[in-house]
Amino acid sequence: EDQVTQSPEALRLQEGESSSLNCSYTVSGLRGLFWYRQDPGKGPEFLFTLYSAGEEKEKERLKATLTKKESFLHITAPKPEDSATYLCAVQAGGNEKLTFGTGTRLTIIP
């Protein structure tokens, strides 16, 4: 059974304090690993897709990396507007279902 575990559950950082969020996964034949951002009361917003170990993608202050067992979302010099819950999900090959983690709630303090 596919599984996704995200850590930490919650993270509070000072503005400008860089850190990383972790997504550990087990899946039979990874088709893709996805990162989403979710603001309170809204739907998840797509950030990145990673397909194979060693792949990296960047967007503004965010950088996602992937190994065979985990993915990291690195946040560099975060701003208060980066506060949100960050979700990780995996899709197995030949399977429509995305398996989601429970998310990391990130708070950036001005």
Place this chain on the structure above:
Amino acid sequence: NAGVTQTPKFQVLKTGQSMTLQCAQDMNHEYMSWYRQDPGMGLRLIHYSVGAGITDQGEVPNGYNVSRSTTEDFPLRLLSAAPSQTSVYFCATRQGDGNEQFFGPGTRLTVL
């Protein structure tokens, strides 16, 4: 270009009532899915469709029905609402296998 729209935004039902959650997309995506999100749990797939006229069950299908008569619309029907169906429901679409899903704004449903 509205993307993915869902109605209603909020709904309160009594146990045993039925209702339909609406989802529409204007991106011409083949794949559409329904998820539910509960506190402390990840999003879970209820039903999905890979094209008009084709639907299949996800992880938690019991108590829900779907149909897909057009590419644009994918309604979710609750046949006889139960308190366990209190949740936030999200519709999502994507184009092609392995591609990212785009989510709607959600419907918050409370069953009393």
